[in-house]
Amino acid sequence: MREACAHKENECQAGDVELKQKGNKTMKQSNQLNRREFLTAACAAVNIPYFIPSAVLAAPGRTGANERLTMAHIGVGGRGKGLFRELEKFRQTGAVKVAAVCDVDENRLADAAKEAGAGVDVYRDYRYILERRDIDAVVIGTPDHWHGVQTVHAAECGKHMYLEKPACCTIEEGKAMVAAARKSKVSIQVGSQGRSQPEAYLAHRYLVNGNIGHISRVDCFHYPSPEDNNPVPDSDPPPELDWDMWLGPLRWRPYNKRYCHGTFRWLLESGGGQIRDRGAHVMSCAMWWMGADGTGPVTVEATGTPPKKGLWDSAVLMEVTYTFKNPDWIMTWTQMPEEKLPPAEERTGEEPGGKIVRPGYGAIYRGDKGQFIHWGGDGGTWAEKKAREWEPPAGAKDVYKSPGHMEDWFKGIKTGAKTIMNIEAAVGVANLCILGNLSYILGRKLQWDQAKQEIVGDEQAQRMMSRPQRHPYHL
Amino acid sequence: MSMNNLKKASLAAPAILLLKREAAGGVTVGTDDAKKRSRDEKRSRDEKRSGAEKRSRDENREAVTKLLSKIKDNSDQVRTEGWLGAGEVGAAAVKPLAKVMTDENLEVGRAAKRALWKIVRYTGRPNAAREKRAVEARLLELLGDEQPVQVRREVLWMLSEIGGQNSINPIAGLLSNEQLREDARMSLERIPNRGAVKALKAGLETAPEDFKLNIAQSLRKRGEDVPGLACVKLVPTKKTNVKPAM
Numbered sequence: 245m246r247e248a249c250a251h252k253e254n255e256c257q258a259g260d261v262e263l264k265q266k267g268n269k270t271m272k273q274s275n276q277l278n279r280r281e282f283l284t285a286a287c288a289a290v291n292i293p294y295f296i297p298s299a300v301l302a303a304p305g306r307t308g309a310n311e312r313l314t315m316a317h318i319g320v321g322g323r324g325k326g327l328f329r330e331l332e333k334f335r336q337t338g339a340v341k342v343a344a345v346c347d348v349d350e351n352r353l354a355d356a357a358k359e360a361g362a363g364v365d366v367y368r369d370y371r372y373i374l375e376r377r378d379i380d381a382v383v384i385g386t387p388d389h390w391h392g393v394q395t396v397h398a399a400e401c402g403k404h405m406y407l408e409k410p411a412c413c414t415i416e417e418g419k420a421m422v423a424a425a426r427k428s429k430v431s432i433q434v435g436s437q438g439r440s441q442p443e444a445y446l447a448h449r450y451l452v453n454g455n456i457g458h459i460s461r462v463d464c465f466h467y468p469s470p471e472d473n474n475p476v477p478d479s480d481p482p483p484e485l486d487w488d489m490w491l492g493p494l495r496w497r498p499y500n501k502r503y504c505h506g507t508f509r510w511l512l513e514s515g516g517g518q519i520r521d522r523g524a525h526v527m528s529c530a531m532w533w534m535g536a537d538g539t540g541p542v543t544v545e546a547t548g549t550p551p552k553k554g555l556w557d558s559a560v561l562m563e564v565t566y567t568f569k570n571p572d573w574i575m576t577w578t579q580m581p582e583e584k585l586p587p588a589e590e591r592t593g594e595e596p597g598g599k600i601v602r603p604g605y606g607a608i609y610r611g612d613k614g615q616f617i618h619w620g621g622d623g624g625t626w627a628e629k630k631a632r633e634w635e636p637p638a639g640a641k642d643v644y645k646s647p648g649h650m651e652d653w654f655k656g657i658k659t660g661a662k663t664i665m666n667i668e669a670a671v672g673v674a675n676l677c678i679l680g681n682l683s684y685i686l687g688r689k690l691q692w693d694q695a696k697q698e699i700v701g702d703e704q705a706q707r708m709m710s711r712p713q714r715h716p717y718h719l
Numbered sequence: 720m721s722m723n724n725l726k727k728a729s730l731a732a733p734a735i736l737l738l739k740r741e742a743a744g745g746v747t748v749g750t751d752d753a754k755k756r757s758r759d760e761k762r763s764r765d766e767k768r769s770g771a772e773k774r775s776r777d778e779n780r781e782a783v784t785k786l787l788s789k790i791k792d793n794s795d796q797v798r799t800e801g802w803l804g805a806g807e808v809g810a811a812a813v814k815p816l817a818k819v820m821t822d823e824n825l826e827v828g829r830a831a832k833r834a835l836w837k838i839v840r841y842t843g844r845p846n847a848a849r850e851k852r853a854v855e856a857r858l859l860e861l862l863g864d865e866q867p868v869q870v871r872r873e874v875l876w877m878l879s880e881i882g883g884q885n886s887i888n889p890i891a892g893l894l895s896n897e898q899l900r901e902d903a904r905m906s907l908e909r910i911p912n913r914g915a916v917k918a919l920k921a922g923l924e925t926a927p928e929d930f931k932l933n934i935a936q937s938l939r940k941r942g943e944d945v946p947g948l949a950c951v952k953l954v955p956t957k958k959t960n961v962k963p964a965m
Contacts, residue, residue: 353961361964368959371952397952477825486957495876495902550803550833552795553826557833686840687806703911704843704880712879712905712940715933716954 313404313657316344317383318370318394320356322506323408324385327435328356331383334650343379346370349505350484368486370394374401381657384408387504389514390492392417395432395667396719399424404657406650408435410524410677411670413516416710418671418678419697420719425667433653433663434670436528440646441625442596443632447618448533448643450631457613459534462575464526466605467582468561469510469517472502472554493713502555510556512681513711517558518579520677522605526621528665528673530575530607537669540694541566541575541676546683548579564680577680588619589628600626682708779811786812790819790830798830805834806841809850813838813857817874821867832873843881851881858882859889868898875902879909886910891918900930908937916941 317328324347334340345360346367347353357366367373373382374397381404384394392412398405399421411434412418425432438444451459481487481499490504491497494513509515531537544566548559562579588603597620606619606626619626636642646652646664656663675697682705683690691700699705713719786808789801805812812834819831839858842850861874875893878886887910893903904922907915916938923934923945935948 350959350961353959357961357964364963366959366961366963368961369956371956375953475825489956495872495905497872550799552799553829555829686843688844702845704840707880707909707911710909712908712937714901714905715936716952718936718952 312338313340313380313654314343314378315340315381315383316346316373316376316379317342317356317360317385318346318373319384319386319390319408320345320347321349321352322385323435324383325352325356327383327385327406327408328359330650334654339654344373344376346373348486348489352505369489371397374398374403380404381406387490387508387514388516388520389413389494389508392421393493393713393717393719395421396424399428399430399432402428402430404431404653406433406435406653407667407670409528409665409670409674410516410520411667411674413513413520413674413678414709414711415675415678415697415699417719418675422668422671429660431653431656431660431663432667432670433649433656434665434667435649436525436665436670436673437623437649438525438529438621438625439532439664440649440652441623443618443627444529444532444621444625445643445645446596446634447529447616447625447627447631449636449641450627450634451533451609451616452535452643453634453636453640455614455630455634456609456611456616459609459611460573461610462530462534462573462607463610464523464530464575464577464605464607465585466518466522466526466577466579467585468579469551469558470556471551471560472507472510472556474502475554476501491714492717493711495712495714500555507556510558512558512685515558516677516681517562518605519559519562519564519577519680520674522621523577523677523680524670524673526605526607527575527577527676528670529618529621529625530609531669531673531676532664533609534573536568537672539568540672540697541679541692542569542694543567543689543691544676544679544683545689546680548684558681559684562680562684564683566676566680575676577676586617589617589626591626595626595632597624597626600624779808782808783812783815786834787815787819790816790834791822791824791827795826798826802830802834802837805837809838809842810853810857813854814860817861817866817870820870820873835873836877839877839881852883852885855881855883855886859886862889862893871899872902875899875906879906882906882910884912884914887912887914887918891922894918894922894926894930894934901933904933904937908940916943919943 315331317324320328328345331340331342335342342360342364344365344367345353345356346369347356348368350368353366353368357364370382373379382398383406384391384398385408386394388410391407391410392414395405395407395411412421478498478500485499485504487499488496503511503514509521510517515521544564546562546564548562550557551560559579561581562577564577566575566577568574582604585604586606586608588600591599593599600619602620602624606617606621609616616631617628644664647655649664652664655661656666679690679692679699682699686702686705686708688702690702690705692698693700699709786801786805789797792798792801805816816831816835816838820828820835822828822831838854842854855878858874858877862871871893875890878890882890887907890903890906890910893899896903904919907919919934919937919941920943923931923938926934932948932951935945936950938945939950
C-alpha cells in the first residue's frame with residue numbers, strides 16, 4: 245500500500261481534500277495530519293474509495309490446504325496479546341506467518357512489534373492492513389465496540405477472521421456482520437472458545453443423551469461486575485493513545501482513564517459488563533448444548549443493581565430471564581454475590597480440564613431426571629464428574645468434537661466448513677447479552693421476534709437496536 | 720357520537736336529571752334555575768379540576784425538590800436511590816437536573832445525568848405518549864446556545880431515543896454547529912420518521928464540504944440513494960511512529 249501511494253502521490257487532485265472527513269470539530273484533536281501524511285493517505289483513499297473484496301482471498305478454499313496462512317493482528321494488548329501468543333505454536337510449525345500488527349496505543353504496538361520480530365509491519369489504523377492483498381486472515385482483539393465495524397470491513401476485503409467475543413454490541417451490527425460474512429464467504433471463528441474445550445465435548449455428549457432427561461431450564465451464574473472505586477475526572481489522553489481511533493464508532497467524549505484499557509468492559513456501551521463478557525461464553529455453551537443455535541427467546545426481562553458511583557455503569561448484580569418457545573425452556577443469567585455462587589467441585593487435577601481455576605461462573609442445567617453443572621465456559625470449561633465419567637452405551641449419540649478453537653477455524657478457512665462458533669451462532673449469543681442489557685437499561689420486559697431479529701411493540705427499544713456510528717467508523 | 724358531543728352530553732346530564740327528579744316530585748322548576756345550577760356545578764367542577772392540577776403541580780414540585788436533594792447528597796447510596804427513582808418524576812425534573820449535570824462535584828453531575836436518562840427511558844415506554852412528549856418538549860429547551868456543550872450533546876442522544884416530529888427542526892438546526900453537528904446528524908439518523916430524512920437531505924444541501932460524507936452516510940442508513948457521494952470508509956489517519964523490529 246505504501247508503494248502504491250508513493251507511485252500515485254503526484255496524481256492526487258485538489259478535490260481529494262474532501263476525503264479528509266471529520267465530524268465534530270472537537271474530535272479531530274488527535275487526528276491531525278501533516279501535509280505529507282495527508283497526501284499519502286488521501287491517495288490511499290482515492291485508490292480505494294470503498295473496500296473492495298480481495299480477488300485472491302474472497303472464497304474459502306482458495307487458500308490452499310497446505311499453504312501457510314499470512315495473518316495480521318488487529319489489537320495487540322490485553323486479550324489481543326493473548327491471541328498473538330496463542331498463535332505462536334502455529335507460527336512455529338509454519339502453518340501461520342504474521343505479516344503485520346496494529347494498535348491505537350503506541351506502547352502496545354511497540355511491544356507487539358518487538359515480540360513479532362523482523363519483517364512484521366506496524367500500523368495504527370487497521371484499514372491499511374485490510375487493503376493488503378497478501379494478508380489472508382486477521383485476528384481481531386480490539387474492544388467490543390469495534391468488533392462490528394472491523395468484521396464488516398474485513399469481510400468486505402475478503403479476510404478470514406478470528407474475532408474476539410462478544411461478536412457485537414448492537415442488534416444492527418450483528419445483522420450486518422452475518423450479511424457481510426455470507427456475501428464474502430469468509431470463515432469467521434468467534435472467540436467463545438468454551439465450545440472447543442475437552443470437557444465441553446463431554447458435557448455436550450452427556451446432555452444430548454438424555455442423562456438428566458428433558459431440560460427445561462438453564463441457570464447461568466456469575467460473580468458481580470465491579471464498581472469503579474477510584475473515579476477520576478476527564479483529562480487529556482496520554483500521548484501514546486490515539487483516543488479518536490480508540491473511540492471509533494462510539495460518539496465522541498473527552499478521554500477518561502477509566503475507559504481503557506481493559507476497563508471498557510464495565511461500560512454498557514463499550515463492554516456491557518459481565519453479561520456481555522462472560523455471558524458470551526457461558527450462554528454460548530448453553531445454546532450449543534441445548535441445540536438452540538439459530539433460535540432465540542420470545543421475551544427477555546432483566547433487573548439489576550447499578551454501581552453507586554464512578555464512570556462504569558454496567559449492572560453490578562443482575563438477573564435476566566429468557567423465555568424460549570417451541571421448544572419451551574428458560575435460561576437465566578444471574579450475577580450474584582460471591583457467597584451465593586454454587587461451590588466448585590473438588591478435583592485432583594488429573595481431569596481433562598485440570599483443576600477448576602475459575603469457579604465464579606458457569607451454569608446449572610435442570611432436567612426432569614436430574615441436574616448437571618459446569619464451571620467456566622471459556623478457555624477453561626469444567627464439567628461435573630458424572631459427565632466426565634459417563635461411558636456412552638452402544639447406539640449413544642455423538643456430538644462434534646472440536647480439534648481446538650484455532651484448529652477448527654483453520655479447517656473452516658481451508659475447507660469452507662462452518663466453524664464451531666460461526667458468526668451466526670456468535671451473533672445469536674451476543675444478541676442474548678444485548679437484549680438482557682437493553683431490558684435492564686429500560687427497566688421493562690422486551691418481546692423479541694427471532695425470525696425478524698427485532699424487538700416488538702416498544703419503539704424506544706427498537707431504536708436502541710442500532711446505535712448511530714461516527715463517520716467514518718461505520719458499518 | 721363524536722367526542723365533542725359526548726363531552727357536551729356528559730356536562731349537561733346532571734341538570735337534565737335534576738329537572739326530571741324535581742318534576743317527578745311535583746315541584747315546578749324554571750329553566751333559569753336549571754341553568755344557574757348547571758353553571759354552579761360547572762364552576763364547582765372547574766374549581767375541583769384546578770385544585771387537582773394545583774395539587775399535582777405542588778406534588779411535582781415537591782418530587783423535583785426531593786429528587787434534587789437526593790442527587791446533590793454527599794452519600795453515594797442516597798444519590799443512587801435518587802437517580803434510580805427519577806423516572807416517575809418526569810418532565811418537571813428535566814431542566815433542574817440539566818443544571819446539576821455540570822455540578823463541580825463529579826459524582827453529583829453524574830447522578831444528575833443518570834437521573835435524566837432514567838426519565839428518558841421511563842417515559843419512552845409503550846403507551847406513555849403524553850409523558851414522552853412532555854419530556855421531549857423540556858429536552859428541546861435545553862438545545863439552546865446558553866446551555867453547555869456537554870449538556871446539549873447528551874440531550875441530542877436522549878432525543879435520538881424519544882424524539883418525534885417536534886424534535887426534527889431544533890436538531891437539524893445544529894447540523895451547522897461545528898461542535899455538535901456530528902451528534903445532531905446521528906440523532907436525526909435514529910429518529911424513525913420521514914421528517915428526519917428530509918432534514919438530513921436539507922442539511923446535505925447546505926453542509927460544508929468536510930461534513931457532506933457524514934450526512935450522506937446517515938441518508939444511506941435511512942435507505943436513501945446519495946449520488947455523487949460514495950461510502951468512504953478509508954480516510955486519512957495519523958500514521959504510527961512505531962518502527963518495525965529490525
